[in-house]
Amino acid sequence: MSVTEATDLSPFTHRHSDGTASMEFAVEGINCGGCIGRIEKSLKQLSGIDDARLNFTNRRLTIAWTDPRFDPSQAVETLARMGYRAHPFRQRDSEEHEAQEAQRLLRYLAVAGFAAMNIMLLSVSVWSGNVTDITPETRDLFHWLSAAIALPAAAYAGQPFFRSALSALRTRQVNMDVPISLGILLALGMSLVETANHAEHAYFDSAVMLIFFLLCGRYLDQAMRRRTRAVAGNLAALKAEFAHRLLDSGEIVRIPASAVHVNDRLLIRPGERIPADGVVVGGQSHVDESLVTGETAPRKAEAGAALYAGSINLAGAITLRVTAGGHDTLLDEIDRLLDKAVKDKSRHVQLADRAARYYAPVVHTAAAATFAGWMLAGQSAHDAIIAAISVLIITCPCALALAIPAVQVVAAGTLFRSGIFLNAGSAIERLAGVDTIVFDKTGTLTLPEPCIVNAADIDPVLLDHAARLALSSRHPLAGVLARHRGQREPFPEVAEEPGQGIRAALEGVEMRLGSAAFCAVTMPQELLSRNPGASLIAFRHGEREAVFVIHQALRPDAADTVRALAAQGIGLSILSGDRAAAVAPVARDLGISDWQAGLNPAEKVAVVRDLKARGRHVLMVGDGINDAPSLASADVSMSPITAADMSQAQADAVFVGDRLDPVLRTILMARKARRLMRENLWLAAVYNTIAVPIAMAGLVTPLIAAAAMSGSSLLVTLNALRARTARQRNASGAERAAATEFAT
Amino acid sequence: MSVLVYLVPIALGLGLTGLLAFLWSLRAGQYDDLDGAAIRILDDDDLGDSNRA
Numbered sequence: 001m002s003v004t005e006a007t008d009l010s011p012f013t014h015r016h017s018d019g020t021a022s023m024e025f026a027v028e029g030i031n032c033g034g035c036i037g038r039i040e041k042s043l044k045q046l047s048g049i050d051d052a053r054l055n056f057t058n059r060r061l062t063i064a065w066t067d068p069r070f071d072p073s074q075a076v077e078t079l080a081r082m083g084y085r086a087h088p089f090r091q092r093d094s095e096e097h098e099a100q101e102a103q104r105l106l107r108y109l110a111v112a113g114f115a116a117m118n119i120m121l122l123s124v125s126v127w128s129g130n131v132t133d134i135t136p137e138t139r140d141l142f143h144w145l146s147a148a149i150a151l152p153a154a155a156y157a158g159q160p161f162f163r164s165a166l167s168a169l170r171t172r173q174v175n176m177d178v179p180i181s182l183g184i185l186l187a188l189g190m191s192l193v194e195t196a197n198h199a200e201h202a203y204f205d206s207a208v209m210l211i212f213f214l215l216c217g218r219y220l221d222q223a224m225r226r227r228t229r230a231v232a233g234n235l236a237a238l239k240a241e242f243a244h245r246l247l248d249s250g251e252i253v254r255i256p257a258s259a260v261h262v263n264d265r266l267l268i269r270p271g272e273r274i275p276a277d278g279v280v281v282g283g284q285s286h287v288d289e290s291l292v293t294g295e296t297a298p299r300k301a302e303a304g305a306a307l308y309a310g311s312i313n314l315a316g317a318i319t320l321r322v323t324a325g326g327h328d329t330l331l332d333e334i335d336r337l338l339d340k341a342v343k344d345k346s347r348h349v350q351l352a353d354r355a356a357r358y359y360a361p362v363v364h365t366a367a368a369a370t371f372a373g374w375m376l377a378g379q380s381a382h383d384a385i386i387a388a389i390s391v392l393i394i395t396c397p398c399a400l401a402l403a404i405p406a407v408q409v410v411a412a413g414t415l416f417r418s419g420i421f422l423n424a425g426s427a428i429e430r431l432a433g434v435d436t437i438v439f440d441k442t443g444t445l446t447l448p449e450p451c452i453v454n455a456a457d458i459d460p461v462l463l464d465h466a467a468r469l470a471l472s473s474r475h476p477l478a479g480v481l482a483r484h485r486g487q488r489e490p491f492p493e494v495a496e497e498p499g500q501g502i503r504a505a506l507e508g509v510e511m512r513l514g515s516a517a518f519c520a521v522t523m524p525q526e527l528l529s530r531n532p533g534a535s536l537i538a539f540r541h542g543e544r545e546a547v548f549v550i551h552q553a554l555r556p557d558a559a560d561t562v563r564a565l566a567a568q569g570i571g572l573s574i575l576s577g578d579r580a581a582a583v584a585p586v587a588r589d590l591g592i593s594d595w596q597a598g599l600n601p602a603e604k605v606a607v608v609r610d611l612k613a614r615g616r617h618v619l620m621v622g623d624g625i626n627d628a629p630s631l632a633s634a635d636v637s638m639s640p641i642t643a644a645d646m647s648q649a650q651a652d653a654v655f656v657g658d659r660l661d662p663v664l665r666t667i668l669m670a671r672k673a674r675r676l677m678r679e680n681l682w683l684a685a686v687y688n689t690i691a692v693p694i695a696m697a698g699l700v701t702p703l704i705a706a707a708a709m710s711g712s713s714l715l716v717t718l719n720a721l722r723a724r725t726a727r728q729r730n731a732s733g734a735e736r737a738a739a740t741e742f743a744t
Numbered sequence: 745m746s747v748l749v750y751l752v753p754i755a756l757g758l759g760l761t762g763l764l765a766f767l768w769s770l771r772a773g774q775y776d777d778l779d780g781a782a783i784r785i786l787d788d789d790d791l792g793d794s795n796r797a
Contacts, residue, residue: 033783056780106770114763118756138748145752 009072011259012088020050022064023072025086027079030059035084042082046074058230060089088256098226105219108157112212115153116205119146120706123205127703136198143195143202150188150204158184158211160218176356176401179363183396184210190389206393206705213398213713221405224412224422243275244268246319264322268313270479274320280305282319288312297579314479351429351674352404355681359400363688367391370696387698394695394705395688399712403680406720411673414724419656420666427652429677430636431670433617437565437663438608438634440622441576441583445590446552447658448623448642450480453534453549454527462546465506466539469494469513473502477537478513480550501538509542521545552582554589561660562590568667571616575604577626604630621663638663673723680716687712 014022027039036054043052043063048070052063063075072088079086122142129139161184165177184207191202243257246265257275260266265281268274274287286298289311298314301307307320367388374384412422422428439445455463463484470478472494491504491511501514512519519538527536527549534551555561566572573594576583580597587595596607608630611618620627620634623643631637631651639651655662691708694700769775 033786036780036783037787054780055777056783057777103770106775107767110763110766110770114759118759121755141748145756149756 008253008255008259009076009088011256012090013072020064020066022062024089025061025063025076025079026089027054027059027061028085028087029083030054030056038082039079039084042078043075046070046078049075061086095226095230098222102219102222102226105160105215105222108160109212109215109219111153112157112208112215115149115157116208116212118149119205119208122146123702123706126202127701130200139200140195140198143191143204146202146204147192147195150191150208153208154184154188154211157208157215161211161214174356174360175353176359179356179360179392180210180214180396180401183207183392186389187393187396190386194386201702203390203393203702203705206396206702206709209706209709210396210398213709214401217402217405220409224409224416227416260322262322262324266320266322267317268320269317270313272313274307274309274311274313276309276320276322277324278307278320278322280307280318281321283317285316285318286314288314297582351677351681352401355400363392363395366395366692366696373696374698383698387696390698390700390705391692391695394691394700394708396709398709399684399687399716400681402713403684403716403720404677406717407673407676407680407723410720410723411669411676415653415666415669418662418665420662421654423652423654427636428670428673430617430652431619431667432674434570434619434636434667434670436571436573436611436616437619437621438611438630439572439574439592440620440624440627441574441586442552442578443623443642444621444627444640445558445574445586445660446554448640449483450550450552452481452484453551453553455484455548458546458548459544462539462541462544465511465541466513466546466548469502469504469511469539472496472504473513477535477550478502481513481537481548506541511539511541513537513539516547519545521547523547554586555658555660558660559590561664562592564661564664565667566591568664570667575599575607575630577601577604577624601626601629605633608633619663619667638666669723676720676723680719683716683719684712687715 009023012023016022029035030039033056036056039054039061040052043049043061048065048067050064050066052061052075054061061079063072065072076086076088122145126134126139126142128134158181161177161180164175165181168175168178187203187207187210191204191207195202242254243260243264244252244267245255245260246252246267252267260276264276266275266278268285270285280301280303282303284300284302287301287307288298289308301313301318306323309324370391371384371388374387375381408426408428411428415422467481467484469491470481471490473479473482473496491506494502494504496502497514497518500518501512503510503512505511514537516523516536516538519540521538521540523536523538524547527547534549537548537550539546539548562572571594572592574583574587574590574592574596576595576597577599578597583595583597587593599607604627608618608620612633612635618634618636620631620637621639622628622631622637623640631639636653637651638653638655641654641656643651643654653666655666687708691700694704774781
């Protein structure tokens with residue numbers, strides 16, 4: 001693919017009503033603050049551009065222009081000359097939605113904070129006045145002022161809780177927001193009545209402070225999700241594929257894969273990914289469908305063969321007629337399937353909701369008991385109601401509502417920094433409960449690309465020559481060799497001997513690449529026995545010779561990680577779509593006795609379902625499109641970053657790097673987080689067992705309520721911060737570098 | 745107690761000003777790029793040469 005080829009960027013351009021146009025890019029290669037100035041300054045020198053602004057937080061660049069002659073690909077080229085790679089970027093709906101949600105929560109938070117501070121100002125005056133010389137008139141004035149601030153503020157900032165409580169009640173369920181909303185409403189209502197009766201105590205400050213604390217928890221939770229989404233969005237842009245469309249005139253234009261339509265004719269060159277499902281109408285080649293089926297052996301593709309989006313064209317150029325383009329590909333089908341599975345998953349009852357289930361009845365019974373007790377003791381109905389409501393206020397699950405999100409945010413943040421991105425906070429709980437892990441083989445236990453196992457043993461000059469020669473071959477193994485060295489320029493005058501290999505002359509000396517016989521190289525037996533299942537390719541240059549061992553290598557730490565997982569008492573198995581002959585050695589090397597090969601996606605799902613039916617909590621780790629349904633049906637799922645877009649975007653966690661130990665680290669962190677969550681719930685329970693009797697005795701003043709509420713919230717937040725101190729288990733330098741590249 | 749007549753409105757007004765300032769800054773995108781802002785302040789390319797130390 002040549003760099004100068006014109007790309008049609010119009011699908012990514014936003015046209016605004018005032019005649020201006022803008023476009024966003026995800027930019028790769030930004031690693032220091034100086035990049036901001038360099039990028040913006042050189043882009044602003046382009047003629048026709050109005051503005052260029054780089055967002056350093058999420059590595060996105062926005063350019064704006066009005067001049068219709070301006071071509072945004074100039075910006076891409078300018079950046080490329082400076083060493084940055086810019087990928088046109090279109091914000092996904094989900095991400096835009098999250099951004100709006102974040103803004104809204106911040107507005108709620110600001111209003112609640114403002115109200116809480118000002119009411120506290122009035123409340124402190126009243127509290128100190130009550131023990132000195134405040135007049136009842138002034139106190140009433142202050143209470144009315146508090147009411148004037150608290151009521152609109154609560155109506156506005158309390159919306160997230162009221163809405164969620166309402167929707168829970170509509171489905172006849174109780175979540176944490178029900179007691180929260182009830183507590184807020186009762187506190188406000190009682191305070192209003194008390195104020196009207198010129199009473200000494202009003203609880204406006206408690207109600208608003210409660211909203212403020214709870215919103216803090218919500219915002220943190222949401223911020224974590226948004227950060228993960230932003231990374232995922234950039235990665236999607238980095239991986240975004242382009243297609244080459246053949247026009248009727250015979251011209252070729254480069255278009256974004258998302259702009260492919262049915263019946264388009266696409267030219268697919270060797271090494272390119274197939275952007276849409278289609279039928280081959282010209283040329284022949286081999287395709288690697290490992291991402292689609294898990295099968296690692298290439299499949300032959302000739303005229304009439306149906307190909308799936310996501311496969312890689314290995315050998316010759318082919319022409320494809322698109323049968324399902326843009327929004328109708330296999331990938332999108334899987335996406336829908338996953339969406340459905342995600343909805344199913346939300347049926348998992350979270351710890352917080354389980355706590356709410358016990359919590360609400362207990363608290364409400366306690367309040368009722370308080371009321372009954374005071375009535376029986378011969379007090380007035382007014383005093384009995386006040387005591388009962390103060391029980392509800394003091395038990396309002398401030399700490400309880402912070403207990404879990406605070407831990408989730410801290411744990412997810414710690415994982416984020418080591419290159420593991422969680423898609424949902426609730427995944428932590430499900431990960432902590434895992435007792436069985438099902439691995440896919442290709443691309444999950446093994447590295448995503450086959451590689452030359454013995455590259456280090458071979459003279460680099462010889463390797464370079466072989467790789468350059470390999471460029472001219474259509475054989476898939478040669479493709480691996482060529483990609484390994486990133487060679488661009490083939491040798492002139494290469495002759496191909498079908499079924500044997502290729503040869504060319506360099507400075508008068510003949511080079512041959514191909515089978516051992518063709519190159520007159522004797523295959524070293526020890527190479528074969530050391531790498532069973534590997535493919536060998538021979539090379540001769542004059543007197544010098546080499547044998548390359550090409551193998552789908554295991555991730556470097558796979559064996560250690562598997563051992564460590566087994567030591568944690570976790571059951572392990574491999575489900576692969578690949579041939580038994582390819583799976584057996586991997587299973588043997590890793591010491592996993594429970595493996596199955598040659599499974600299609602439906603069979604994988606069946607195995608996972610069966611495990612679940614036997615009461616196991618299954619973590620599925622997979623990357624392929626064929627894994628997507630089983631990823632979805634497992635209790636929780638993880639994908640490497642190289643996974644198919646659709647699987648990855650919906651997986652509960654995505655990890656970067658060549659190592660497998662993120663799986664182990666995630667589980668250990670999840671278990672630690674769950675322990676902290678439970679501790680937090682116990683802390684909240686202890687707080688309640690102390691506070692409730694005080695409230696039932698009718699001794700709670702607004703001052704005690706405020707102190708108790710802030711104190712307990714602070715306590716659970718501090719406890720949650722302990723998740724940060726998790727030991728980093730042998731994170732390799734390379735992995736940390738990879739993580740920072742994506743995460744900073 | 746007549747002091748309250750102006751002290752309370754002033755207190756509330758100050759709080760409200762802070763709130764409005766925050767809402768404005770939120771809308772103006774001041775929080776969109778927190779990491780970038782920390783770096784941009786060190787960039788002095790907008791100054792003429794004569795202004796540089």
